[in-house]
Structures are given as C-alpha cells and as structure tokens.
Amino acid sequence: MARRTVSGIIASCLLVALVVVAAMLPVPYVTFSPGPTVDVLASVDGEEIVDVSGTKTYRDDGGLRLTTVSVTGPTQEIGLFQALSAWWDRDRAIYPRDAIYPEGQTDEEVRRQSSVQMVSSQDTAVAVALQELGYDLDPTIEVFDVAGGGAADGVLQVRDQIVSVDGTTITDTASVSEAIQEVGVGGKAEVVVRRDGEEQSFTLSPRPSPDDESVAVLGIVIGPGWDFPFDVNVRIDENIGGPSAGLVFALAVYDTLTPGSLTGGRDVAGTGTVNEAGEVGAIGGIQQKIVASEAAGAELFLVPAGNCDAALGAPVEEKDIRLVRVETMKQAVDALEAWADDPDADLPSCED
Known part of the structure; x- marks a missing residue:
C-alpha cells in the first residue's frame, strides 16, 4: 500500500475520531x-x-x-x-444556557x-x-412555598394567609421579615395564619439564613394574595x-x-x-x-x-x-x- 494511501486512511480515521469526540462533548x-x-x-x-x-x-x-x-434543565448537558x-x-x-439560567442554578x-x-x-x-x-377583593399576604427542613416545614402550608407574627399585624411582605428579625434566630415567634377560612396559631423558632447566619428566617416564600368570596x-x-x-x-x-x-x-x-x-x-x-x-x-x-x-x-x-x-x-x-x-x-x- 502506498505511503500516501496509508496517510490518507490515518488522516480520515483521525478526522472521524475528532468528529465523534466533538459530538460527545457538551455545549453550553x-x-x-x-x-x-x-x-x-x-x-x-x-x-x-x-x-x-x-x-x-x-x-x-x-x-x-x-x-x-x-426545556432542557440547567444541569442537563446536550x-x-x-x-x-x-x-x-x-x-x-x-x-x-446563560441566557436562560443564572450561572450555578440547580435543577x-x-x-x-x-x-x-x-x-x-x-x-x-x-x-x-x-x-x-365586578368583585372587590381584600389583599392578604400568603405563603407561596415552604422549604424542606426549614422552621416552617410541616407546620405552615402553601396558601396560608399570614395574619400576624408575634403580635404584629401583617400588612405587607416587609412586615413579616421585620417581625421575624425582632424575634431573632432561635427565638419563639407566634405565627397566626388563616387556613380554609379559620385562624390557626403556631409557635415557630426562626433559623439562620443560609446566606447570612445573623438573619432570622422561617424558610418560607411569601407574596401578595387576596381574600376570595x-x-x-x-x-x-x-x-x-x-x-x-x-x-x-x-x-x-x-x-x-x-x-x-x-x-x-x-x-x-x-x-x-x-x-x-x-x-x-x-x-x-x-x-x-x-x-x-x-x-x-x-x-x-x-x-x-x-x-x-x-x-x-x-x-x-x-x-x-x-x-x-x-x-x-x-x-x-x-x-x-x-x-x-x-x-x-x-x-x-x-x-x-
């Protein structure tokens, strides 16, 4: 077999191998x-x-x-x-990927x-x-999510309406955070919620935030809601x-x-x-x-x-x-x- 033919075969094999490797590598x-x-x-x-x-x-x-x-997920490779x-x-x-998901975001x-x-x-x-x-609705603050393992896990529920925290009447999301900071990490906060039309009271102990241990959190996501008729x-x-x-x-x-x-x-x-x-x-x-x-x-x-x-x-x-x-x-x-x-x-x- 001529040297040029052998070289061509080797080059072709290398090219195929390169294409296969490139195809297997993930792209962002x-x-x-x-x-x-x-x-x-x-x-x-x-x-x-x-x-x-x-x-x-x-x-x-x-x-x-x-x-x-x-949509492919943030950690899913293609x-x-x-x-x-x-x-x-x-x-x-x-x-x-970075146009859809922030860097480091998990599934x-x-x-x-x-x-x-x-x-x-x-x-x-x-x-x-x-x-x-034509209905007039009264605004409320409600629970959108309860973090697993957090202070409210197993106690508060999604769509609970927060009435008061440690005696402070809740009028907006900021008032919830302010009341929890007053109690502090490891303290005891009485949280009153309206669930299925009835008020219920729970005692929760705020925990340190994963981002700042000096900040007390209940492990919930809250936002605006409404009282529906x-x-x-x-x-x-x-x-x-x-x-x-x-x-x-x-x-x-x-x-x-x-x-x-x-x-x-x-x-x-x-x-x-x-x-x-x-x-x-x-x-x-x-x-x-x-x-x-x-x-x-x-x-x-x-x-x-x-x-x-x-x-x-x-x-x-x-x-x-x-x-x-x-x-x-x-x-x-x-x-x-x-x-x-x-x-x-x-x-x-x-x-x-």
Missing part, C-alpha cells in the same frame, strides 16, 4: 421544544381542573388550553449534534422557583377574573410550573362563572402572564407553544402583544390557527366573545 446551550397543552376547562379523573365551589358555575362546551415548552438538530428543526429553538432551584411562580400566577389569575366580574382550586400537574399560564387561568375562571361558552364551543389556546391590573405580559417559547396548539387542534391562539414579532415566525398556517394579539384580560375576553359570535370577526392581529 439549552433547547426549547413544543410541550403538552392542557385544556383547563376539562376534567381529570372526574375532577374539574378549575374547580369553583360556593357559588353558581356554568360548564359549557369548548376548550381553553394552557401551553407549555419542554451534545453538538443535539444542538445542531434543534437549530435546523423549525419546531424547536436553541439558546445559550431544584429551578423547580422551586417555577412552583412559586405557578402558585402566584394562579392566585393573581383568580383575582383578575373576579375583578373583571368562594373557593377556587386549580388542579395542574406539579411538573407544570411558571407564570405563563396566568391569562388562560383567568379566562377559565371567568368562563366558569359566566353563562355560555366564552370560546363559542371551540378550542382556544393561549399564553401570557397576567398581573393584578389585568395586563398581559410576554413569555418565552412562543413559537413552540403555537406549534403545540395547532397540533392539539386549537383554532385560535391568544398572543401577548410583546410576543407578536416572534409569533409571526411560528411554522404554522394561518388557515389552521388564528393568532390574536392581546394586551389585557379585558381585551382577551372581548376578542373571544366577538369570535364566538362570528369566527370571521375583525380581531386584533399581530400583523396590525
């Missing part, structure tokens, strides 16, 4: 893929996903789908070929943050729906988190409390955060959510105004799913009511 990117959609007007195992008790409700035809994105595959796939997207931190955001977004959504229906529960798979379903939750509660189908008996999907003023905020993964919704059979998709430019790039046909731009809860309700009356109605568009 995450992928976004279409995730499952959930009709929040449906039932699971005989229980309504949006369950309202204590007032008259209306169950109609039609669906309201919350949408999700499957190879070069996986990254290139996502880059070439029109239904998927790829982003630098557990992401899970807890996502869970807190889900609790907060659900309660805000209920408040927005009730305010749209009746019970509203949202039963969603615990693996679904984040704040992006806020608008859909609000619309589902509104539809459940009003006669007639808000969707005209058809299938609607959407996304977007919603704040207590009813303003709809932009989210991530809009194109993947639209793709998943079209595949699920949704005829209309509610797009936060801030996502419109990206939404227009989704690989779907306009004849298959209509994209409607929304800026507020009220605008979403008005658009759905107009569409229910006339599927060809002139609605706000991302192309406007």
Whole structure:
C-alpha cells in the first residue's frame, strides 16, 4: 500500500475520531421544544381542573388550553449534534444556557422557583377574573412555598394567609421579615395564619439564613394574595410550573362563572402572564407553544402583544390557527366573545 494511501486512511480515521469526540462533548446551550397543552376547562379523573365551589358555575362546551415548552434543565448537558438538530428543526429553538439560567442554578432551584411562580400566577389569575366580574377583593399576604427542613416545614402550608407574627399585624411582605428579625434566630415567634377560612396559631423558632447566619428566617416564600368570596382550586400537574399560564387561568375562571361558552364551543389556546391590573405580559417559547396548539387542534391562539414579532415566525398556517394579539384580560375576553359570535370577526392581529 502506498505511503500516501496509508496517510490518507490515518488522516480520515483521525478526522472521524475528532468528529465523534466533538459530538460527545457538551455545549453550553439549552433547547426549547413544543410541550403538552392542557385544556383547563376539562376534567381529570372526574375532577374539574378549575374547580369553583360556593357559588353558581356554568360548564359549557369548548376548550381553553394552557401551553407549555419542554426545556432542557440547567444541569442537563446536550451534545453538538443535539444542538445542531434543534437549530435546523423549525419546531424547536436553541439558546445559550446563560441566557436562560443564572450561572450555578440547580435543577431544584429551578423547580422551586417555577412552583412559586405557578402558585402566584394562579392566585393573581383568580383575582383578575373576579375583578373583571365586578368583585372587590381584600389583599392578604400568603405563603407561596415552604422549604424542606426549614422552621416552617410541616407546620405552615402553601396558601396560608399570614395574619400576624408575634403580635404584629401583617400588612405587607416587609412586615413579616421585620417581625421575624425582632424575634431573632432561635427565638419563639407566634405565627397566626388563616387556613380554609379559620385562624390557626403556631409557635415557630426562626433559623439562620443560609446566606447570612445573623438573619432570622422561617424558610418560607411569601407574596401578595387576596381574600376570595368562594373557593377556587386549580388542579395542574406539579411538573407544570411558571407564570405563563396566568391569562388562560383567568379566562377559565371567568368562563366558569359566566353563562355560555366564552370560546363559542371551540378550542382556544393561549399564553401570557397576567398581573393584578389585568395586563398581559410576554413569555418565552412562543413559537413552540403555537406549534403545540395547532397540533392539539386549537383554532385560535391568544398572543401577548410583546410576543407578536416572534409569533409571526411560528411554522404554522394561518388557515389552521388564528393568532390574536392581546394586551389585557379585558381585551382577551372581548376578542373571544366577538369570535364566538362570528369566527370571521375583525380581531386584533399581530400583523396590525
């Protein structure tokens, strides 16, 4: 065999080996893929996903789908070929990891943050729906998360409303922290909460913060809540988190409390955060959510105004799913009511 031929074979083998090694090395990117959609007007195992008790409700035809994105986690590694595959796939997207996750963030931190955001977004959504229906709501401070192994673990529960701490009436989140600091690490704090409409008192001993041992903490995440005139529960798979379903939750509660189908008996999907003023905020993964919704059979998709430019790039046909731009809860309700009356109605568009 000629020396040149041998050299060529060796070079080819080395090149193949180099490509294989490069493909196996992790790259600092995450992928976004279409995730499952959930009709929040449906039932699971005989229980309504949006369950309202204590007032008259209306169950109609039609669906309201919350949408999700499957995202690789902060510690999940992907190879070069996986990254290139996502880059070439029109239904998927790829982003630098540090654009999605802060440096050093763990899977557990992401899970807890996502869970807190889900609790907060659900309660805000209920408040927005009730305010749209004319209810006046009293604000409260409630528990969004209880850390395992913390002072409140096994004692306080998610959605407990904090009434007082060591005799101090709670009016905002800052007053909780101030009262706990007054008690100090190792002290005894009487915490009064309202749970299921009844006040309960617990004695807790604050522990040192993991970030600063001189700071006393109970191991809870708190935020603004509201006193609702009746019970509203949202039963969603615990693996679904984040704040992006806020608008859909609000619309589902509104539809459940009003006669007639808000969707005209058809299938609607959407996304977007919603704040207590009813303003709809932009989210991530809009194109993947639209793709998943079209595949699920949704005829209309509610797009936060801030996502419109990206939404227009989704690989779907306009004849298959209509994209409607929304800026507020009220605008979403008005658009759905107009569409229910006339599927060809002139609605706000991302192309406007």
